[in-house]
Amino acid sequence: MPDALPTLRALLSASGGDEMAEEARATLSSPALSRIVEALDADHDHFVEQLIALTQIPSPPFGEAKRAAAYAELLRAEGLQEVETDAEGNVTAYRPGTDEAAGVIVLCSHLDTVFPSGTDVTVKREGTVLRAPGVGDDTRGLAVLLAMARALDKAGIRTRAGILFLASVGEEGAGDLRGVKAFFRANRWRERVAGFIAMDGIEPARLVHGAVGSKRYRITFRGPGGHSFAAFGLVNPMFALARAADGLSRIRVPAQPKTTFSIGKVGGGTSINAIPEEAWMEVDLRSASAEALATLEKRFLDILPQAAADENAARDTGCGEIRVEVKQIGDRPAGMTPSESRIAQVAATVIQAQGYELVREFSSTDSNIPISLGIPAVTLGTGGSGGRAHSLEEWIDVEKGPSVKGVATAMATILTLAGIASN
Numbered sequence: 343m344p345d346a347l348p349t350l351r352a353l354l355s356a357s358g359g360d361e362m363a364e365e366a367r368a369t370l371s372s373p374a375l376s377r378i379v380e381a382l383d384a385d386h387d388h389f390v391e392q393l394i395a396l397t398q399i400p401s402p403p404f405g406e407a408k409r410a411a412a413y414a415e416l417l418r419a420e421g422l423q424e425v426e427t428d429a430e431g432n433v434t435a436y437r438p439g440t441d442e443a444a445g446v447i448v449l450c451s452h453l454d455t456v457f458p459s460g461t462d463v464t465v466k467r468e469g470t471v472l473r474a475p476g477v478g479d480d481t482r483g484l485a486v487l488l489a490m491a492r493a494l495d496k497a498g499i500r501t502r503a504g505i506l507f508l509a510s511v512g513e514e515g516a517g518d519l520r521g522v523k524a525f526f527r528a529n530r531w532r533e534r535v536a537g538f539i540a541m542d543g544i545e546p547a548r549l550v551h552g553a554v555g556s557k558r559y560r561i562t563f564r565g566p567g568g569h570s571f572a573a574f575g576l577v578n579p580m581f582a583l584a585r586a587a588d589g590l591s592r593i594r595v596p597a598q599p600k601t602t603f604s605i606g607k608v609g610g611g612t613s614i615n616a617i618p619e620e621a622w623m624e625v626d627l628r629s630a631s632a633e634a635l636a637t638l639e640k641r642f643l644d645i646l647p648q649a650a651a652d653e654n655a656a657r658d659t660g661c662g663e664i665r666v667e668v669k670q671i672g673d674r675p676a677g678m679t680p681s682e683s684r685i686a687q688v689a690a691t692v693i694q695a696q697g698y699e700l701v702r703e704f705s706s707t708d709s710n711i712p713i714s715l716g717i718p719a720v721t722l723g724t725g726g727s728g729g730r731a732h733s734l735e736e737w738i739d740v741e742k743g744p745s746v747k748g749v750a751t752a753m754a755t756i757l758t759l760a761g762i763a764s765n
Contacts, residue, residue: 362684366691369758377497378753382746385492390472390740392416393485394465397477402461406431406453406511413453413484413509420491422507430524431511434531437491439504440763445536446504447760449490450708451483451724452513452521452542456732470741478728478738483541484509486724486749493753502761506531513542513708518558518672522711537685537759538712538719539752544728544738545701546748547693550721551686552704553713554600555635555676557627560669561586561646562610563653566662567619575658579621580610582653582664587623589645593638599631600704601638624671630704632676643668674706675714685718685759692754696747725749 369375382389401409414433417425422435433453439446455476457463465474487507494501512520526532543550563579563586587605595601603626610621627642629635650664679686681702693700705721712719725748728738739745 362687363691366688366754366758367695369754369762370692370695372762374497374499374757374762375750375754378493378499378757379746379750381493381496382489382749382753383742385489385496386742386746389485389489392488393477393482393740394467394472396484397465397472397474397481398463400459400461400463401453401455401476402457402459403454403515403517404512405459409453410509410511416488417491417507420488421495422491428524428529430521432521432525432529433509434529435507437494437501437505437507439501439760441502444503444761445534446506446531447501447756448506448508448531448535448538448712449487449756450508450510450522450538450540451487452480452510452708453484454511454514454517455479455481456514457734461734471737471739473735473737475734475736477736478544479731479736480513480542482544482724482726482728482738486541486752489749490753490756499757500763501757502763503536503759504534505756505760506535510708516672519674519708519711522708526711526715535712535717538709538717539756540708540719540721541724541752542707542721543723544726545723546696546725546751547698547701548703548723549686549689549693549700550703550705550707550709551679551681551689552630553675553677553710554628554630554704554706555632555710556672556674556706557635557639557670558672559625559627559642560622560671561625562620562622562667562669563650563664564620564667565617565664568617568661570615570617573617573661576617576661577653577657577659577664578617579664580618581656582649582666583608583610583621583623585652586645586649589649590625590642593641595638596634599629599634601629601631601634603627603638603642626672628706629676630678635676674710677710677713678704679709679713679719683718685720688758689720689722689755692751692758696751696754698751722752722755723748725751
């Protein structure tokens, strides 16, 4: 980081207290937030129209470009400054603050969905319920960012810290957080980030301040192959894979911090009557603790060469031995923004003061990356209600009252952290 580390970052990382709680409650009762709520309420129909339009632009994994281009134009139409698309495909737009030294608060929602190209993303509306793949995760978040920008302008509010709107690519699945990884690796704004808030998920009571890390591997065992009858007795990659899978299944993991493993996909072979030349599996290892994840990863990787060696010792290697290839296909870092940090305490205070029953969570979101870098970060819900995310039956309810309240709750956290500038 440069010498001029944003002073707000240190503040957001520091422990809060009664003063912080009072500041959050003051924001909730302020004329500024009242004006925000009025603006969000008046804008709601426009917000829903944009949400529907964005949902109906397909944004499959690694195919976000069309939605990104449309979103960039919407950001420009809101009058935001320095709208840019970086080399990875992320879209950023800037709303200046009044204090350059305060840095920027990043508000992030992701462009991608989990659904492959060709999925029907037509929105079906039933009253206030919208049904379509991706309508909630995270297209609602994208529309919320636009509504926030309009509400700030309509309410005439300036913040001390600047606000950087970030529409990221590659948050889901095999995308492996590639957009936010690229942002913090090379984007010109990265050194000015004082805090990071991902707007992802619906439930406004949800506060994600812990990052569930994951290590994902494709493991391939290879051997000479042969006829299942004539070459019987040769080493078999499938047996080696079975040994490795059994070894993984026997690893004891802690209940707290929650640590898990799974074999999600397996494959290999050419025919039922042939000893396969290869057998592969894809493995997901997860934990809320970086240390527990590292321990699990090492134990798993140690199993693999032993599985190959055991198969080579058990059967004929005259035509060749079993070899194992290990390819990492996913790496999401674990970590935590402490619950006593200012950014987490402000969010918790606001959520509870709004009458929600606070739900603290660890999850895997775009916030994983700033958290792993020591940057204060949380993930907040976008408001309203919904269900069946990551399925073709995904839905959200955009009833005005709960929807506006949810967005206003997030806005109160953002305004408290960024600071309302004196007019």
